[in-house]
Amino acid sequence: MWxxxxxxDFDAKKHLDTVFADGEVTEPEKSDLLALYKRYVATNGRxxxxxxxxxxxxELYELIHKAYGQVQDNGRLKQxxxxxxxxxxxxxxxxxAPISDLDHHLQRAHFKLLSIYPLNLVPCCSPCNAGKRRxxxxxxxxxxxxxxxxxxxxxxxxxxxASLHPxxxxxxxxxxxxxxxxxSDELYRRxxxxxxxxxxxxxxxxxVNIHLGEHEHSMSSTFARGPEELRSWLVGTADANKKRFxxxxxxxxxxxGLALCPAFWSxxxxxxxxxxxxxxxxxx
Ligand SMILES: [Zn+2]
Numbered sequence: 550m551w552x553x554x555x556x557x558d559f560d561a562k563k564h565l566d567t568v569f570a571d572g573e574v575t576e577p578e579k580s581d582l583l584a585l586y587k588r589y590v591a592t593n594g595r596x597x598x599x600x601x602x603x604x605x606x607x608e609l610y611e612l613i614h615k616a617y618g619q620v621q622d623n624g625r626l627k628q629x630x631x632x633x634x635x636x637x638x639x640x641x642x643x644x645x646a647p648i649s650d651l652d653h654h655l656q657r658a659h660f661k662l663l664s665i666y667p668l669n670l671v672p673c674c675s676p677c678n679a680g681k682r683r684x685x686x687x688x689x690x691x692x693x694x695x696x697x698x699x700x701x702x703x704x705x706x707x708x709x710x711a712s713l714h715p716x717x718x719x720x721x722x723x724x725x726x727x728x729x730x731x732x733s734d735e736l737y738r739r740x741x742x743x744x745x746x747x748x749x750x751x752x753x754x755x756x757v758n759i760h761l762g763e764h765e766h767s768m769s770s771t772f773a774r775g776p777e778e779l780r781s782w783l784v785g786t787a788d789a790n791k792k793r794f795x796x797x798x799x800x801x802x803x804x805x806g807l808a809l810c811p812a813f814w815s816x817x818x819x820x821x822x823x824x825x826x827x828x829x830x831x832x833x
Contacts, residue, residue: 551644551797553636555697559629559667561586567625568616568665578609586666593698594654594669596685602662610661617657617664626665634672641696642681642747644799645756646674654695656685671696677747690738693746699736704729706740707797709753709806711813718820720813722757722806724750724799753799760800765822776815783808 565579574582585602592600619625633651640646652671655663663669686692694701710723724744728737744750761768764786771782787804794801807813813821 551641551694551696551701551795552699553641553671553696556632556636556667559632561666564626564629564665564667568619569612570625573612574609578605581605582613582662585662586668589663589666589668590698594695595689595692596655596660596687600655600660600663602660605662613664614657614661617653620651620665620670629665629667629670633667633670637672640674640677641671642673642677642743643749643752644794645752646676648672649675650678652678652681654693656683658683659685668697676752680747682746690735691742692739694739694743699739701740701797702795704732704736705796706732707799707802709799709802711803711806711810713810713812713817713821718817720757720761720818720821722753722803724753724802749799753803756799757803760803761818761822765824768818768822769824772814772816772818779814779818780808780811783814 561583562579565574565582569579581602585600588599594600619627620630621627622630624630630651634648637648640648642652650673652673653660653664654669654671657664660669681693706727706729708725708727710725712721712723713719714721726737726740726744728734768779768782772779783804787801787808790798790801790804807818819825
């Protein structure tokens with residue numbers, strides 16, 4: 550989740566030549582577009598007037614904007630679409646849903662000249678794509694995290710606080726961002742905004758139930774050897790998820806949070822998962 554490796558070895562000039570094979574876009578204009586792409590990387594894809602790049606002939610904006618139609622399954626740049634979708638197994642915005650869409654990191658309506666630029670195209674799921682804001686903010690602390698260009702790999706920031714309702718025993722998991730050492734206030738706010746913008750708390754609530762249900766047998770059989778065994782299993786599962794999916798994966802945060810919730814691993818997990826029978830060791 551959060552970061553994806555950039556598409557390797559794409560040839561932006563070739564894309565332009567392929568789409569505009571009939572000369573609708575001139576060579577000097579193509580050079581301007583390539584220079585704009587360079588500025589995009591140099592400024593980490595942050596929204597700016599520079600990247601809006603006003604001042605070209607009006608038709609150019611419409612031509613490039615419309616050219617995104619070629620980045621479809623039967624368009625001239627269908628291979629680009631296929632290559633981008635292969636970059637991720639799961640949506641980088643939420644971390645669990647399958648890839649179905651390409652999102653324009655900088656919105657196509659506002660940054661028309663970046664409509665077919667591969668680094669502005671992020672493979673994602675359709676709920677995340679549909680839920681994203683339509684207009685970029687002017688406030689740098691509200692800029693969307695860039696999946697390719699904002700490296701988050703040095704930070705360990707996603708937390709999940711688990712608790713059981715004192716009466717019903719229902720599990721509550723609250724996701725949050727921790728401002729870890731070396732993280733700027735601005736990045737901290739952008740990460741918090743990411744949770745809100747993509748409605749991740751609500752999405753994770755559903756995923757947590759499904760995911761823990763899949764682990765029910767493992768947790769019950771581990772708990773049969775005692776609560777401390779279950780706590781160790783939760784720690785081990787959090788570590789395994791960290792290795793497999795990264796430090797800020799939602800599953801890693803979940804299991805780490807559950808390991809810090811004694812009410813869960815000392816037996817409350819059964820009620821939280823909707824299990825009614827007593828475990829074997831308690832009956833013995
Ligand atoms: Zn998603």
